Amino acid sequence: MRKARPSSESRQKDISRPLALAMDLLCSTYSDSDEDGQPEPFSKRPRLANPRPAINYQRKLQPVNEMREASIPGRYVSKRERALMASLPASAPEPNVEQDIPSSTLGSLSQLDLPLNVMSLLRQKTKGHSRLVGTPEKLPISLNGHRKAVNALQWSTNHAHLLASAGMDHTVHIWNVWNKNQKIARALNFHKAAVKDVKWSKMGWLILSCGYDLTSRLIDVEKGSEVSVFVEDQVLNVVKFHPKNPNLFLSGGEKGHLRLWDIRANQVVHEYIQRLGPILDVEFSDDGREFVSSSDVSCRNVSENSIVVWDLAREVPLSNQIYGEAYTCPCIRRHPFEPCFVAQSNGNYIAIFSWSPPFRLDKFRRYEGHGVSGFPIKCSFSSDGHTLGTGSADGSIYLYNYRSTSLVKKIEAYSSACTDVAFHPTISNVVASCSWNGDVSVFE
Numbered sequence: 001m002r003k004a005r006p007s008s009e010s011r012q013k014d015i016s017r018p019l020a021l022a023m024d025l026l027c028s029t030y031s032d033s034d035e036d037g038q039p040e041p042f043s044k045r046p047r048l049a050n051p052r053p054a055i056n057y058q059r060k061l062q063p064v065n066e067m068r069e070a071s072i073p074g075r076y077v078s079k080r081e082r083a084l085m086a087s088l089p090a091s092a093p094e095p096n097v098e099q100d101i102p103s104s105t106l107g108s109l110s111q112l113d114l115p116l117n118v119m120s121l122l123r124q125k126t127k128g129h130s131r132l133v134g135t136p137e138k139l140p141i142s143l144n145g146h147r148k149a150v151n152a153l154q155w156s157t158n159h160a161h162l163l164a165s166a167g168m169d170h171t172v173h174i175w176n177v178w179n180k181n182q183k184i185a186r187a188l189n190f191h192k193a194a195v196k197d198v199k200w201s202k203m204g205w206l207i208l209s210c211g212y213d214l215t216s217r218l219i220d221v222e223k224g225s226e227v228s229v230f231v232e233d234q235v236l237n238v239v240k241f242h243p244k245n246p247n248l249f250l251s252g253g254e255k256g257h258l259r260l261w262d263i264r265a266n267q268v269v270h271e272y273i274q275r276l277g278p279i280l281d282v283e284f285s286d287d288g289r290e291f292v293s294s295s296d297v298s299c300r301n302v303s304e305n306s307i308v309v310w311d312l313a314r315e316v317p318l319s320n321q322i323y324g325e326a327y328t329c330p331c332i333r334r335h336p337f338e339p340c341f342v343a344q345s346n347g348n349y350i351a352i353f354s355w356s357p358p359f360r361l362d363k364f365r366r367y368e369g370h371g372v373s374g375f376p377i378k379c380s381f382s383s384d385g386h387t388l389g390t391g392s393a394d395g396s397i398y399l400y401n402y403r404s405t406s407l408v409k410k411i412e413a414y415s416s417a418c419t420d421v422a423f424h425p426t427i428s429n430v431v432a433s434c435s436w437n438g439d440v441s442v443f444e
Contacts, residue, residue, distance in 0.1 A: 104189070107182030109205075109222060111161055114178045121427050122160050136411065136431055136443035143175050143440040145184050148194075150434035151376065153422040156200045160426045162221075164207055165440050166198040172209050174221055177432075177442050190217050190226050197238045202246045210236035216251055218263060230261055238281050244288040252279025258293060260312070272315050276305050280376070283332040283341060285355060290318065292341060294329040307332070307343060309359050322359045323351070331378040335402075336385045344379050346372045350390060350400075365405050370398040375436065378420040382428045389431055391418030397433050397443070414439055 111119060148168035156162040162185065163175040172195055174186035193212035200207055205222035216230040216239050234253035242248040247263045256276035259268045277296035284291045289312055297306045307323040310316070323329070323343065329351075331344035339355040340362075350367035354360050370377075370392035379390035387408065388400045395414035400407055414435035424430035434440045 104187040104224075106187060107176055107179060107185040109159070109162065109174070109176060109185050113176075113180050114161060115180075118161070118178045124426070136409075136429055140413070140441040140443045141177060141183075143173075143177070143183055143442065145173050145175075145187065146171065146438040146440065148438050149419065149436045150438055150440055151195065151419060152197045152378065153420045153432050153434050153440070154198060154200055155422055155425050155432065157425045158200070158202065158204070160424065163422070163432055163440075163442070164198045164200060165434060166195040166209055166211070167438065168194040169438070170194060170211075172198050172207065172219070173440075174207075175440065186221055186224055188219055188221075188224070190219060191215070196236060199239055199241055199249075201241060208239050208241065208249055210239045210251060212236075216249070216261070228263060228266055230266065232257070232259070237279055240282050240284060240291075242288050243284050243286065250282050250284070250291060252282050252293060254278045256295060258282070258310075270312070270315055272310055272317075274305060274308065274317060274320070276308070280328065280330050281332045281378075283334050284312075286334065286339075288312065290355075292332055294332050294343060296328050297326055307353075318357065319359050322353060322361060324361075330372070330376045333380055336381055336383065338385065342367075342379065342388065344372065344377055344390065346374065348372055350379060350388065367398075367400045367405050369400075369407050369410075370394075370396070373417075375417045376419060377417070380420075380422055382423040382431075383425050384428050387423070387428070389421040389423060391421050391433060393417045395435065397421055397431070399431075411443060413441060413443075 111122070146165065146167040146169055150165050150167045152166045154164050156164070161176060161178060163177055165173045165175065167173070170189060170191050170193060172188040173184060174188070175183055176185040177183065191209065191211050191213050195209050195211040198207055198209040205220055206227065207219050207221055208216060209219065210216040212235050214232050214235060216236055217226060218228040219225070220227050232251065232253060234255040234257055236251055236253040238252050240250045242250070249261050249263070250258065251261060252258050256279060258272035258279060260270035261267070262269045280294045280296060282291055282293045290309055291312055292307060292309050294307055295305055305320050307329060308320045309318045309322065311318055325345070325347060327345045327347045329343040329345050332341055334341045341353055341355055343351050343353065345351055348368065348371050352362040352365050354362070367388060370390055371394055373393035375393050377391045377393065379388060381388055381402070386402055388402050390398050392398055395412065395416055395418050397411040397413050397418055398407060399409040413433055414437065416436040418433055418435050420434050422432045430442065430444050432440065432442045
């Protein structure tokens with residue numbers, strides 16, 4: 001027997017009853033009672049099941065000790081908090097807390113602690129005398145401080161007892177070489193990456209350094225402070241002061257850009273544009289009207305632009321085909337008296353070029369015997385111009401006679417590559433050197 005179907009009225013009651021129960025449940029769940037206990041009317045857009053707690057915008061003042069420990073740089077401090085902090089007595093700093101000091105003053109820059117024989121030799125320069133003796137003979141003075149490879153060295157001409165070194169450990173060291181107590185006079189940590197080059201200025205206590213942090217930095221050695229920062233768009237390999245105007249310096253880097261900077265205005269005054277590889281070294285002529293640049297051509301099949309001579313004022317190359325071999329030349333040095341310059345070649349020799357047009361390569365003379373092997377090996381002339389010194393990949397120092405190009409002396413210095421050699425500006429038998437493992441030595 002078929003059951004009777006429920007009427008439409010009963011069906012509506014059956015449907016409306018659970019709906020009413022659901023609505024009452026929603027209202028009781030999402031409503032907030034006010035002070036009178038009346039429920040809030042149901043909204044078409046219900047609030048979340050876990051409503052966000054109410055925010056109290058009243059600032060809670062920190063305790064005195066917590067306010068003094070505001071160690072987050074750049075944190076906003078309200079006027080009320082600043083006024084309260086100003087009214088608090090100053091507390092003594094906690095002991096044994098390491099601070100990130102950009103420059104460390106470790107020793108003295110003075111000549112007062114030097115041996116008497118060294119002081120007498122240095123004073124002879126000021127009286128117009130030059131002390132020219134033979135090649136280094138004594139045991140070296142070891143200068144320990146760099147933790148990684150040292151890229152460049154230079155003696156100061158104004159303060160001839162000081163030596164600057166640039167290292168891959170992001171530091172520039174100033175050495176008081178003959179000081180009896182502390183040989184590291186300054187450890188400058190202003191660079192954020194490896195330092196490739198360092199040069200002394202002829203003005204006071206200033207040095208200029210550059211490196212992988214895309215900057216050149218002018219530093220006051222005496223105060224241990226940074227004077228200016230020159231920011232570029234490339235890793236910088238070399239900086240060089242103008243020989244006649246110490247307010248100008250030339251920089252070259254990995255993108256092949258050459259720029260002449262004015263220190264006083266902190267801006268570029270000339271830019272030398274050519275399709276060059278990474279700039280490895282630069283050198284000015286004696287009068288400063290021209291300069292020569294060396295660039296990396298190892299990524300090309302032609303040697304054009306390996307060595308380029310530039311007109312400084314007109315920003316144009318005077319010659320770019322003076323070196324026909326496809327070798328990288330990591331170092332260029334001008335002779336102190338004669339109109340010529342030399343270029344360290346990755347062909348394991350040093351070539352000689354004339355500085356007068358057409359800047360010819362001397363095909364009959366070259367300095368051979370040492371090895372480069374891809375290292376950034378540098379060379380330099382002695383103050384009298386009679387000797388040319390160079391580092392070598394075998395860790396030795398090679399000293400050549402400038403005229404005859406014959407090897408005068410070989411000094412076995414390091415177990416790794418010797419990267420730079422710097423003759424003393426006053427005492428020609430004193431030569432400083434550095435190595436790929438971070439050693440710095442002075443031979444007498």
